[in-house]
Each structure stands twice: as structure tokens, then as C-alpha cells.
Amino acid sequence: MTPPPLTPAGLRCAHQVEPLGVAPDRVRLSWRLEGTGTGRAQRAYQVLVTLEEPDAAVAWDSGRVESAVTADIAYAGAPLTAGGRYRWKVRVWDETGSASGWSEPARFEVELDRTSGWHASWIGPSRIRESVTPPSGEGPVDPVARALTPAPYLRRVFAVGQPVAFARLYVTALGLYEARLNGRRVGDGFLTPGWTDYTRRLAYQTYDVTGLLNQGDNVLGAIVADGWYAGFYGFDPKRAGAHYGTAPELLAQLVLRLADGSEQRIVTDGQWESSTGAIRHADLLMGERHDLALEPAGWDVPSFDATGWRPVQVRERDATPLVADPGPPVRVTQEITPRSVATDDHGRHIVDFGQNLTGWLRVKVDGPPGTHVRIRHGEVLAPDGSLYTDNLRTARATDEFTTAGGPEVLEPRFTLHGFRYAEITGYPGEAEITARVVHSDTPAAGNFESSLPWLDQLFRIIDWGQRGNFISVPTDCPQRDERLGWLGDAQVFARTACYNRDVAAFFAKWLDDVADAQLPSGAFTDVAPRLTLTGSGAPAWGDAGVIVPWTVWSMYGDTAVLDRHFGAMTRWMDFLERANPDYLRARELGNSYNDWLTPGDDDTPPELLATSYWAHDAALMAEIADATGRPGDAAGYRALRSKIRSAFTDAFVAADGQVASGTQTAYVLGLYMNLVPDDLRAAAADHLVAAIRAAGWHLTTGFAGVGYLLPVLSSTGHTAAAYRLLEQDTMPSWRYMLDHGATTIWERWDGWTAERGFQSPWMNSFNHYTLGSVGEWLYRFLLGIDQEPGTAGFGQLLLRPHPGGSLDWARGSYRSARGPVSTGWERDRGRFTYWAELPPNVTATVRIPSSHAAEVRDAAGQPPSALADFPAARDIQEAVFQVGSGAHEFSGPALTDVQED
């Protein structure tokens, strides 16, 4: 029986659902296929793109293209019109040659022309602050409070004479904005326009505001705040408060298409007026203060009496490019009600949300006017039950409200706190309290469940750490005076991040920040956007400039990101080679953080760590060059890699497979980056296990080694050792964190210990995702959801589960670029069963480990197509099956447990 044709669905443009603003060179199309049956595949596709106006003209008809590719399809039609509104659809032919119907159409709109498309000027309140007092210094006046000023409110009244056919609002700020139209909030994004290096690139958002306009009088308004642009940020108090500028400004352009076809444009210019309202200050680190009696009620509707509002100051735009925001908006994605509210001896309410999260509180109150409510935020409690805030350093993370009286909602708008607990003072009555969870809205992609509840909890807290730190850029932590886009942290966690959530658009945006920050020398920086920190070139940090684009390509099949940054990556590689002509990376190590935050001494030689990352870059560059049709470059990078490998071997690998310094990280890097000669790999892996054993079955890795540790153990036949580390419950271990109340991954293995209590408050975040990079192993190894080496975009899967430890069963899924991949396994009375459900248009090699691999059977009773050595043999083999889409099950004798002791 022929199965029904495949259905293309889930259409995306530039990894976004119907983006209203996309740069022409970012238009890449993708879809997923839905369909029942096994072995389903796409043979060919046809894409049709039409310009909505003036006459639905065809902009691109790809014709029938013989290809299985469903992502990364570059638009190749007539030049895209700036501001143009396009519709597109796709149909496919399946493995039998039958055609699908056309997909539901999807839309995209092209960004405005970066020079001629903008008619707006920057506006701000008439008194632009000239200087900002830094938060240092003693004295009666609080220096921080002196640098915090009221958020400007901006408004413009305009008349519309006809019905509106459609309207778009293009808007950005130096600082943060909340746009308002006729009394309504525009869009559901927060902290817009997000963080970029505002001196290099300004992102703007586009909103469909057709439904918010009236025939007659209208008001377009905005509240702006300091944000990353002018607020306190990072940890350099000398410059805090003025990283890019001293006061926020707004740039907006409202374009209306009227019923008669004419266009009306309202832009930020001298016709706007400004005042202030309830928001007395708003700062990302310090928090907000609202005096609700000062809110000019109705300021954003036409009937408002704006007496006393002042004309704005106007400043012409400069040449800084304005780009449609390529990333996902920051949104409120969840609300959490308190688990408990306790009152301490001082009448302070301590609210526990049961989860460390990033966001803020919404408090509904009904009380007398003039009540002063103060909300402080903290991740943990001190031993006496009070809020612990020492680890926030200079971040005050305090929101304060003076009520106007009656039923009111107390909620900040331009700040962000990392917290599990809140301390509320001043509110006498019964308040309705909610925590609002805020982050870049990256849809969940991964799932994990097992027979060990603590392991499921580990999986969850890894994802919570990601949510709390993916906020316009991937930050290290969301609570203290730092919150920077550290490159090292991001590269270590990138693959886990992609499995957990769809971060394709998020990383596409941030990789522009990384490229913007790159120095003329070619050095990638320690943080991006580059702010108070000027460090560059640090091993494992700068290398993110190659590793993260490679990871995005690998996970999403996105070659656009590789082409876009190929030049920057090449400059980085040239920078390294210029500095290190003998192929040992010993110079230009910048701030060399080395294996940052190892639990004991960091004894891995910096040149070893640096050289291994360089070799890794070269290997990835060769794949990148191949994937983007640059065979000459690929050959060059392979040759470079082999020179680095020889230099590494000569300098660091002994004849018996020992790797210099003997740290776990030294072995892990040598093995993961494939720098240990092939005939010494097994010996080196044994040395690694010996080092783990010598540490009492504990890991000793810091940031640079941790993500590769379990993958290296499993790939060298030491999955049993990987499980011992995973299940270890004494410090340092993931379980130690869990057993001591972690609800997000800690920055340090010893963030809190039973013996000593809290680590030094100067660096002790309880929400830092990097050590959560073990998530990648849960997906790729434990569940076995991986792809064939060298392939990208999850078209050719490698399903290779690694059972072990005290786990009886596990199941999980990953919503890949080709659709959901679900797998699971069970060990029961000597039998091992693995099942997998695969989307159309994939092939998979399934490798089932078994002590008697030849006896493994699929659901139809068929034997394996081949037998292969389990990694590093150890008398174990794998039963190999080749399958396509659909549901599959395999079962056979389980592995005899390999003991490592």
C-alpha cells in the first residue's frame, strides 16, 4: 500500500517563524516533513516565493530541485525589495515520486534599506545627562542612586484620515524601549532592542500594529530606560553607568498604508514631547523604583492633557547600521507562584519560588496610598533564613514601589534579576505574588526521563540554567554585576544548548556580536559584545569564534552562518599561526583562563590546553571549508592540523601514552581533539581512568575540560567510568550540587559545601550553565541521539545508546532540523531493548551494544546487518542496523556490566 504523500510543515525563514524583518542575505528557507510509514524520504522540492504587492508577482520559482535538503535553502530569485512583504510555499516529491500538495503559505518581510529606508532621528528628553557618577566613593549621598534617573516617557499625537490597510512600526533604542500605541503595549518582547555593540550595529524590531490604529487621533509613545547602553553593567565600577552613552534615546518609524493606497509616516523627530512618570529609575543590575502616584494616567492616549511636557532633543542618525533583529525576542515564558512565604522577626516576607530563575516579581496589592514596598532578590538563603546577597557583588537587584492606593500591580519593566528567593518589606496586607520567568524565547527541543529521578532533575536544572542565561546574548550568570557574553562559557555549552532548545536564531544574532568584537589583529575577544573588558585571544575563549559557528552548522545544517563568518574565522586562524610559527600555541594567550575553576589546582599546562584547542579549530575549519565549498582551504586546514598535532605529540605525549601533567583535562583534550597517536589512544584513555580513580572517582576538570570528559570516556570504551562520575554524590560532582539544593547548575563545584558553607562571595554564582555541558552526553551517548561524524543537520543519524550505571531505563527526544527523533532503552533481566521513532527523510545507523551482538533482532526478527566493535572493544560488540523513518525496536542480550574499579 502506498503511504499518503509527505506534508511539508513548520516553514521557517532565517530560523524564525514569519519574521517581519529579515536582512536579504539572511533569507534561508527551511521546512519539516510530516508523514506516516517507514523509509519516507524527500526526493525533490519546489519553492515558490511571491511578492505580496503590487500583484503577487513570482519572485522566485526554484522549479523542481532533486534534493533531500529541507533547510538552509538560499533564496535565489529576483533581488529582494527592502521593506517588501513576501509569501512562500513549498511542495515535495517523496521516495515513490508522488508529490505533496503545496504547504500552507508562510510570510517574511525584508528589512528596511539601511540608509535610504530610515527617515527618523534619535530623540531623547530635553536634558540629556552629561556625566554619570560612578558607584565608587563614600559620603552621605548614595553614589549609585545619584547615577539613576527617571525613565523618559515620549509621545507624539497624530491624525489618520482614512482606514488603515496595514501598518508597521520599526523601532529601536539606545537603551531599552517599551513602545505604546493608543494605550496599548506594542508586542510582547522585553528588554528590546536587546544587546549589541551599539557603536557597531543597532538591532530594531518590526511590529504589525494594524489593529492598534484608529481613524482620527492616535498617540504613539515609548518609555525608554538605560539598559545595557547607559546603565550599570559588568563589573568595572569605574565605567559603570556609561558603557556606550549616558542617556537613552529612541528611534521609531511608523509606516501606515491607507485605504487609498497612499502611505503615511510618523517618525521620531522634533514633534515629540517628553516627560517622566512612575518609573523613577530602571537599571538592569540595580533594579527599579516606581512611585505610582506620579504616573501620568492616559499619557499614551489622545485625550491626555500634555501640559508641562517638554519638547524633545533631536539628534541626527549617524552611519551605524540598523539591522532587523535576527534573534528571538526576550519574553515572559512562564509564571511561578510561591512555594512558601515566611515572615522573619523583622516583619520581612521571604518568598521561595522553589526554582532559581531569571526575571522579576509581579505583586498585586490593594492598600493605602504611600505604602513603600521593597523587593530584594537572592539565589539562596543565609543560615539564619535571611536573604543571602553577598554573591551579587555591587548588583543591588532591588525593586521598590510607592503605591498610589487601591488595587495595583507592582511590576518592573526594564530590569532583570537572578533569584529563587525574594524578600518583601513594607507591604502589610495579603499580596498576590508571581515570579515571571524571562529569557530569549527559544522553543524547547529536548526531553529526558529515566529510572533515576535525580538524573531527570539534573536534566531539568541544566535547562533552567540555559533559560536564565540566554538573554539576548549567552551570559555567564544572571544575578551579580557581570552578566557578560563570555565566549568560553558559550562554546563549552553550545552543543547542549542546541539539544535543549532551538537556539539557531539566537546564536545567529550573537555570532554577529562575536564578529563585531573581533580585534583588527584577528583575535576573538573574551566577551561579546565587548564592553568593559578588552581581553582577547584566550585559549578556549577566543576559540569559540570557530567552535560555535561549527556547532550551529552541525546541529542545524546552517551553512549561512559559516559563510557569514568565514572571513572572521580565517583571521583568527591567521592570528594564531602568526604568533606561533612552531605550532605550539604558547604566545598571545591573552588572559589565559586555562581550565577555569578546576576543583583543585589547575595543573594543566596552558600551552597544552591552548595547542589542543588550536588543533581542534583547525579540524573544524577543514569541515567548515568543505561544507561551504572551499576545498583548497579545507586541505590547508588539514595540513595545519597535522602540524599542530605533531607539535603536540612531541611536546606533551610520552611513549607510554601519558599526557603531560597527567591532569584529567590534559587527557581529555588530547583524546577529544584526537592529538594522541592512534596506537596510544587506548593507553592514554587508561591513564585518564587511572587519574579519575586516583581522585576517588571524582572529576578534576574545570570549564575547558568538563564538557568533553564523559564523551571521551564513552568514546574510548570507558562508559562505566563515565557513569561513576555521573552518579558520584560527593564533591566535586553534579549530584553534590543537586543534593544540596541546586535548581540551576552552579558556577563552582564547591559553591557551597557542608564543611565550609558558601564559597567566596566574589565569585559564586548559583546559576552558571557551563558545568551543565554534561547535557550533551545525556543526549548523544546515554540516549544515543547523535549524527554520523562529518554530517550536519540531522539527516544521517547515528543512534548509539550507552547504557550503564544503575540506570534501568531512559527515554528522550530531540526536535531536530528534520523533525523529532525519539529514543529509549530498557535493561530488564539480561535483555536490552532500544526503540527509536524517526521523522521522514532521515537515515540512521543504529548500534546496539550487546554481550552477544549477533543475537540482537529488530521488531521483525531480522538479525543485524553487521557487527562492529564497541568503542575500544573490551570484548563487547555492537549489532548494527540501517533504518529510515518510522518506528523501530531492537532487542537482544544486554551488556555484561563492565566494572571500572
Ligand code: BGC
Ligand atoms: C565568569 C566566567 C568566565 C570567566 C573567565 C568569570 O567571571 O563568570 O564564567 O568565563 O570569568 O575567566
